[in-house]
Amino acid sequence: MVGKGLDPIFAQGSAPGRSAIAVVRLSGKLPASLYEELKINKNERSFFLREINFGSFADSCLVLNFPAPGSYTGESMLEIQSHGNQLIVAEIFQWLEERGLREAEPGEFSKRAFLNNKISLVQAEGISLGIEAETKDQLVALDSFRSGVLSKKIESVMSQLNGVLVELEAQLDFSDEEDVVDTRSSVIQDSLNCVLIELSDLLKNYGPYEKNSLKKKVVLVGRPNVGKSSIFNSLLNEDVAIVSQKAGTTRDVVRKVLPLSGFEVEIEDTAGLRPETNDEIEKSGMNLSVKAAAAADLLIYVTDDPEETVPQEFKDHSFLVLNKCDLSPPPPSFSGLSVSAKTGEGMGLLLEKLNSLVSSSSGQKLISERTHKKLESAKKIVSKKASGADFFEMTAQNIRDANQELNEIYGELDNEKILDQIFNNFCIGK
Amino acid sequence: MNNIFDLVVIGGGHAGVEAVLAGKRMGHNVALITLDKTKTGRMSCNPAIGGIGKTHLAKEIDALGGYMAEATDLSGIQFRTLNKKKGPAVQATRAQADKELYEKTIQAKLEKEQIDVFEDEVIDFEEKNGEIFAAVGKNKKYKAKAFVLTTGTFLNGAILIGNNKREGGRIDEKKATGLEKFFEKQDLMLGRLKTGTPPRLAKETINFEVLEEQPGDQEVCYMSFLENKNAHPKQVSCFITKTNKKTHNIIKKNIKKSAMYSGLISGVGPRYCPSIEDKIMRFSSKDSHQIFVEPEGLESNWVYPNGISTSLPGEVQEEYIRSIEGFESAKILQQGYAVEYDYIDPRNLEKTLRLKNFKNLFLAGQINGTTGYEEAGAQGMVAGINASLLVQKKTEWIPQRQNSYMGVLVDDLTRFGVSEPYRMFTSRAEHRLVLRQDNADERMFEAGKHMGLINKEREEAFLKKQKEKKQNFEQLRKTKIKLGDQTKTAHDLCKRNDFTMEDVKERLERTNKRFGETYYDIRYSGYVDKQRRELEKMRNLEEHDLGLIFDYAEVVGLSGEVKEKLNKTKPKNLLEAAGVEGITPAALNVLAIHLKKIDAIRTS
Incomplete structure (x- = not known):
């Protein structure tokens, strides 16, 4: 059998x-001999500790059996958990190939799950995007897409349209017919306008998922030579930006990903801003600074003068950091954060502050790009x-x-090409 | 007499007549077998042709050289355009016919075309290996190369009035017997449907003075594309009255006596054509229902009160009729009755309306679960044409959803079957905007011409109309209109919502009576493109040959139900598979992937 x-x-x-363990999953018409060799009853949904002999050595593996159709793909599945060494995994691969199995194409497991009606197209996309997500925010934002809350909203739009x-x-x-009273076109248009508002709200609340969706951008700005690059290096704990005594050392925007707890932010160091310079290169550097500041989710305005306040153009989403507190401590009236990039004083507080400011979710929700296009x-x-x-x-x-477009979100009328596109975005195994 | 024919049509109703005439036009030696010659072409129910969706079919029949529309023009005593305030895609010419004149016109046509009509009852078929050799009548055997069977309500028909049930296909007419046994042997899933008619009233006993008059349209309109070739007889009015609380009380009090409510009827009736009992019981909040009082003919003393079909006993019918304004002393000439009959699940049919189990037996009309003269006539055309093509050993003709209501009809029937008598509606046609009653001739011309169904007269009328439309089109193209600092052509304005048809028309130097049709051709041209794209997509599906899959049980990923359906229907390609009920796009993908796999194995 x-x-x-x-x-x-x-x-x-x-x-x-x-890693501690590595997981290899098997799916499809698995050979009976494989079950026999592993001494596993094909129909027993359970886990088994088995010593698998790869010829030159053996490893003690936990084997999980998911008989069809109660598995992720809907097919017979086995999961082998070995010790987490890529060399052992390579042996398992070879061992499986010798037994007539082949390595899966990208997204093949999920494609099979979809074809066996285990998951819908949207769920499949949700799984894919869930794996791809790089920040906790992205996961939070994808939640209603992945959990099916969105599908209820779309269904509601469709049922209103059908009405x-x-x-x-x-x-x-x-x-x-006598029972059908004339309806005025204005009444129809009113009902349609209601649906339109609902669709617009959906589009407003749900953005298309892109790789950098919701990734926060923190930009350091300030006058030249206040120590932006020093703070940048100190935050990252490595020397990325060139630091010198000379004002205007930073000409370009320097970017680096700063890992905070659970998510990542992109941090940018910029050229210092001053009203007058004849240096063309410095001028264009300053232009870049202004652009970067405009695109920032959060601005850190760095100064070394406790009297200075954040200029008007940077007032939005910014906070003031006074550097060089090791040279002169801030006056009691100073309300911002004071640090010393040199000694590291206050840098812990700055990180904490960044963490709390950046991790507050924007409320923006995400859906797959394909879904967004269909809604649009x-x-x-x-x-x-x-x-x-x-x-x-x-x-x-x-x-x-319009209903046809909405239907296609759930794969009702999609053609194979779209399917392939979707499933090719999957990483192997999921 | 020589009883060997190319094509034998059994049944002289609206399906049978179109089928036999189509066979004749295609040059065949044809015969029509019917129970009673004098009732050929009879309107058993409402004496009217056309209606929203139905007219579209009647015009398509006409465009293929059929006779229903011409007979309507010759016998129509009132013509009205329905949905006049809406766009052309949903407008429909409806005609009240002189019932007797209509059937006489049909019978004269059959005679003129020298069609052999036999009065006989077909009780069996002689068959070998899925091929029918002869229809066995009580009097004679009729041998032919192809057969079209149109039993209407006569297959195992039963007439029900009150608690009285008797055999018959129409009041006072015997049913067709024997054939149901033939079909039972074939395992064709016979089902039972019902329909009903109202009591007919004597004109002289109705007080028309108190009724609201409903005249026909001022402007003369025609059902046939031959237009004024067939002059209408004298035109008359219809009238309107309504039921009242007293009527409803009488019916409620006697509801148990209705055949429908006493459990005597098992067949399913049409939801959109309910009996008066149903109207009152299901919509109890309404205390009045409209009745259209329609004359059955110019000379006839019979009146058809449309909207109160019933299966109540005769004495109750009389009581409730007399409670209605204008009917106080009305005399019933014929009691209303329900009729129950067998139909064959149309999923047993190819889209040519040929029974899958037989090489040369076609079914058309109510036997396939439909209702309506136009629906029957349209099927008669499809069956008659394909039976003739079979005789000629030529490729079958399947009307497509994209270009005709006939296509919608056969596709719906053969894919989805029916759960109630099937009636055409415009909402069934997803390409509604381009399937207009006025362009049925354009939509069918090529196919009709190719199959030899279009005579010279029809072709000339068609070309003349095309020429007139072309003149309008050229006017629209060359008329320049200044809008602000832009110059547009009148043609461009046709697609805009801020200009009405009249706005555009008055800017043209000259137009002819086809202007509206030309205007809407341009206005909806985007949908024609969309249609074309869809057809291309379908052709793609058609290229995936499923002949290599012998047992769908082997295809992994399909549900058991789908496997069973595919094994049963054995679709030729993905397009046909897509048409099988319950096949989802996901299932189609599974099939496509399976085909790739087979291909990979074969070529490796």
């Missing part, structure tokens, strides 16, 4: 490299204004077209 499924495949489910369609079709097909095009269709004698038919046509 062979297992249910397509040809058997395998893939590493854990990250490559050294209007029913009204329209009654006017078209049964206008000669549905909105565009519903916004088309019909008028004239054929108002009812044209509007009905628009609603049908």
Whole structure:
């Protein structure tokens, strides 16, 4: 008796490299001989401790058996947990290939799960984006997309559209019936406007997921020679930016990812700003600084003068940091944060402050780019204004077209090409 | 007499008539077998042709050279355009026909075309290996190369009035017997449907003075594209009255006596054409329902009160009729009744309407679960044409959803089957905007011409109309209009919502009566492009040959139900598979992947 499924495949489910354990997953029509060799009853959903002999050596592995269809892919699946060494994993791969299995294509596990109706297209995308997410914020923002909350909202839009369609079709097909009272086009348009508001809200609240979605950008600005680059290096705990006594040393924007607890922020050091300079290179550097400041989620305005306040143009999302506190302590009236990049004094506080400011979620929610496009095009269709004698038919046509767009979000009408695109975005094994 | 034919059509209703005429036009030796010659082409129910969605079918029949529309023009005593305030895609010409004149017109046509009509009852078929050799009548055997069967409501028909149930396909007419046994042998999933008619009233006993008059349209309109070739007889009005609380009380009090409520009827009736009992019981909040009082003919004393079909006993019918304004002393000439009949699940049919189990047996009309003269006639065309093509050993003709209501009809029937008598609606056509009653001739011309269905007269009328539309089109193209600092053509304005048809028209030097049609051709041209893209997509699916899959049980990823359906229907390609009920796009993907796998194995 062979297992249910397509040809058997395998893939590493854990990250490559050294770790306590490594996970290799198998799915498909797994050969009966494999179960026999592992002394596992094919139909027993359980886990087994097995010493697997790879010829030259053996490793003690935990083998989990998921009989079809109660598995991620809906096929017969086995999961082998070995010790986490890539050399052992390589042996497992070879051992499996000798038994007629092949390594999975990117996204093949999820594709099978989709084809076996284990997951919907949106769920599949949610899984993919969930793996891809780089920050906790992104995961939080993807939550309603991944959990199906969004699908309820889309369903609600579709059912409202269908409600209007029913009204329209009654006017078209049964206008000669006594029970169908004439509906004015303005009434239809009002109902459509309600749906339109709902669609617009959806689009406003849900942005398309991109690699850098929600990744926070922190930019250091200030006059020249106040110690921005020193603070930058100190925050990163390495010498990235060149530091010198000379004002205007930094000409370019220097970027680096700063890992904070649970998420990452991009931090940028910029050229110091001063009103007058004849140096063309410095001028263009300053232009870049202003641009970087404009794109920042958070500005750290660095100064070495306790009297200085944040200039008007940087007032938004910024806070003041007084550097060089080792040279002269800040006056009691100073309300900002005072640090010394040189001695490290106050740097811990600055990190903490960054952490709390950056980790507060923006409330923005994310969905897959494909879903976002579909919502946008549905909105565009519903916004088309019909008028004239054929108002009812044209509007009905628009609603049908819009519903088709919304339907495609859930894979109802998608063609294979889209599927391939989606599933190719998956990393192997998931 | 020589009883060997190319094509034998059984049943002389609206399906049978179009089928036999199509066979004749395509040059075949044809025969029509019917129970009663004098009732050929009879309107068993409402004496009217057309309606929203239905007219589209009637015009398509006409565009293929059929006779329904011409007969309507010759016998129509009132013409109205429905949905006049809406766009052209949902407008429909509806005609009230002189019932007797209509059937006489049909019968005269059959005679003129020298079609052999036999009065006989077909009780069996002679068959070998899925091929029918002869229809066995009580009198004779009829041998032919192809057969079209149109039993209407006569297959195992039963007439029900009150608690009285008797066999028959129409009031006072016998049912067709024997054939149900033939079909039972074939395992074709026979089902049961019902429909009903109202009591017919004597014109002279109705007080028309108190009724609201409903005249026809001032402007003369025609059902056939041949237009004024067939002059209408004298035009008359219809009238409107309504039921009242008293009527409703009478019906409620006697509801148990209705055949429908006493459990005598098992068949499913159409939701959109409910009996008066249903209207009152299901919509109890309404205390009045409209009744259209329609004359059955110019000379006829019969009146058809449309909207109160019933299966209540005769005495109750009389009581509630007399409670209605204008009917106080009305005399019932024929009681209302319900009729129950067998139909064959149309999923047993190819899209040519040929039964899958047989090489040369086609079904059309109510036997396939539909209702309506136009629906029947359209199927008669499809069946008659394909039976003729079979005789000629030519490729079948399948009307497509994208270009006709006939396509929608056969596609819906064969894919989804029916759960109630199937009636055409414009909402069934996803390409509604481009499937207009006025362009049915354009949509069908090429196919009709190719199959030899279009005679010279029809072709000339068609070309003349095309020429007129072209003149308008050229006017629209060459008329320049200044809008602010931009110069547009009148053609550009047709697609804009801020200009009405009249706005555009008055800017043109000259137009002809086809201006509206030309205008809407341009206005909806975007949808024609969309249609074309969709057809291309379908052709792609068609290229995936499923012939290599012998047993769908082997295809992993399909549900058991889907596997079973595919094994049963054996679609030729992905396009056909897409048409199988319950096949999701995900399932299609599984099939496509499976095909790739097979391909990989074969080429490795």
